[in-house]
Amino acid sequence: MTSYNLLLLPGDGIGPEIMAEAAKVLAALSDLGLAHFETEEDLVGGAAIDARGNPLSDETIALAKAADATLFGAVGGPKWDGKGPFHLRPEIGILGLRKALGLYANLRPAKCYGPLATASSLHAELVSGLDILVVRELTGGVYFGQPKEIVTLQDGQRRAVDTQVYTTSEVERIGRVAFDLARKRKNLVHSADKNNVMRTGTLWRETITDLHAAEFADVTLEHILADNLGMQLVRKPGQFDVLVMDNLFGDLLSDVAAMLTGSLGMLPSASLGDADPVTGSRPSLYEPIHGSAPDIAGQGFANPLAMIGSLAMSLRYSLDEPDLADRVEAAIESVLEQGLRTPDIAAPGQNAVSTAEMGTAVAEALRAGATSEAVA
Numbered sequence: 001m002t003s004y005n006l007l008l009l010p011g012d013g014i015g016p017e018i019m020a021e022a023a024k025v026l027a028a029l030s031d032l033g034l035a036h037f038e039t040e041e042d043l044v045g046g047a048a049i050d051a052r053g054n055p056l057s058d059e060t061i062a063l064a065k066a067a068d069a070t071l072f073g074a075v076g077g078p079k080w081d082g083k084g085p086f087h088l089r090p091e092i093g094i095l096g097l098r099k100a101l102g103l104y105a106n107l108r109p110a111k112c113y114g115p116l117a118t119a120s121s122l123h124a125e126l127v128s129g130l131d132i133l134v135v136r137e138l139t140g141g142v143y144f145g146q147p148k149e150i151v152t153l154q155d156g157q158r159r160a161v162d163t164q165v166y167t168t169s170e171v172e173r174i175g176r177v178a179f180d181l182a183r184k185r186k187n188l189v190h191s192a193d194k195n196n197v198m199r200t201g202t203l204w205r206e207t208i209t210d211l212h213a214a215e216f217a218d219v220t221l222e223h224i225l226a227d228n229l230g231m232q233l234v235r236k237p238g239q240f241d242v243l244v245m246d247n248l249f250g251d252l253l254s255d256v257a258a259m260l261t262g263s264l265g266m267l268p269s270a271s272l273g274d275a276d277p278v279t280g281s282r283p284s285l286y287e288p289i290h291g292s293a294p295d296i297a298g299q300g301f302a303n304p305l306a307m308i309g310s311l312a313m314s315l316r317y318s319l320d321e322p323d324l325a326d327r328v329e330a331a332i333e334s335v336l337e338q339g340l341r342t343p344d345i346a347a348p349g350q351n352a353v354s355t356a357e358m359g360t361a362v363a364e365a366l367r368a369g370a371t372s373e374a375v376a
């Protein structure tokens with residue numbers, strides 16, 4: 001049985017609640033003898049600020065580099081808002097990890113599980129069977145560009161500056177990821193930008209166009225302005241398959257895409273870097289796309305399925321265990337078919353289950369799936 005080392009970084013708010021459910025799924029996989037997982041846990045974000053005065057320590061980065069994969073919950077919350085300098089905010093816990101590990105490619109699959117078609121805020125016929133993939137550039141753009149500052153002007157006003165920067169190589173490498181993935185799907189890529197108003201948009205569009213012509217002419221490429229994409233996602237999402245965009249647009253529009261699937265609590269993600277040419281190992285981190293949800297933290301009703309789906313992605317992309325990833329995703333689908341719903345995906349008046357009940361049910365479904373296989 002193959003053994004894997006996983007680093008668990010639960011973080012803040014609902015992070016520890018949903019991570020506990022992912023751990024149940026790992027335990028079920030181990031109990032079934034399908035793989036063995038050694039896990040190590042560390043603090044990140046607000047929890048790490050409270051304990052160490054620092055949202056992301058060098059030791060945590062080293063642990064993440066050494067792990068076969070890192071599972072991340074979420075960071076941030078009102079407790080730490082407006083306190084201390086910007087570089088000591090909890091969110092540096094995740095931004096710093098992405099940068100330190102070189103995780104430039106963020107895959108955010110928005111898949112509407114059949115039983116949840118009526119949970120979306122859109123009409124069921126618009127989202128039924130929906131399966132789109134947002135490919136978000138994750139280490140460049142306005143979240144990282146310098147200067148990034150607030151200065152006080154001579155007249156006493158304050159002026160804030162964030163800088164949107166992209167180089168051709170940054171756009172090329174994320175474009176390559178999107179085109180490669182499209183070849184394994186429907187051979188269709190929509191690239192979103194604001195080339196009508198932003199220089200980075202011009203560079204983005206030209207670079208994607210050139211890359212397409214040089215290496216991916218067999219894939220259909222459509223360019224779309226990012227504001228129109230926001231509208232089209234809620235008008236007719238089924239027209240899309242792979243969507244590639246910069247860090248900011250990808251952050252915003254993947255939250256929009258999440259609601260197509262029923263809830264922000266449903267969307268997993270994989271953040272990947274390039275494989276090391278010598279060892280072949282690829283830096284990675286797996287996290288739900290949502291945040292720490294302070295409004296529901298501590299109540300035990302957060303949806304753990306995005307976290308468990310992120311674990312499934314780690315099995316597929318980092319651990320080379322596609323069969324186990326399929327099993328976990330099938331277990332998620334099975335609990336939804338059984339009618340289990342956390343409050344975010346429950347129909348009005350429907351009895352909802354807790355975070356822990358949902359996690360337990362997924363682990364049980366995994367075990368039941370393995371048992372029925374053995375009987376067959």
Ligand SMILES: NC(=O)C1=CN([C@@H]2O[C@H](COP(=O)(O)OP(=O)(O)OC[C@H]3O[C@@H](n4cnc5c(N)ncnc54)[C@H](O)[C@@H]3O)[C@@H](O)[C@H]2O)C=CC1
Binds near residue numbers: 094306
């Ligand atoms: N990767 C990360 O660690 C991220 C951290 N954040 C941080 O999280 C904090 C809260 O940010 P918000 O804007 O409120 O975004 P959020 O994503 O935490 O929550 C938005 C809404 O979705 C709901 N929600 C989110 N996840 C859910 C789940 N699993 N089950 C059920 N409902 C869920 C929340 O209750 C809330 O109503 C902030 O400090 C923010 O900076 C936000 C996004 C990503």
Ligand SMILES: CC(C)CC(=O)C(=O)O
Binds near residue numbers: 091094251
């Ligand atoms: C750094 C995060 C807090 C930004 C975000 O919302 C995300 O990456 O989805």
Ligand SMILES: [Mg+2]
Binds near residue numbers: 251252289
């Ligand atoms: Mg976000």
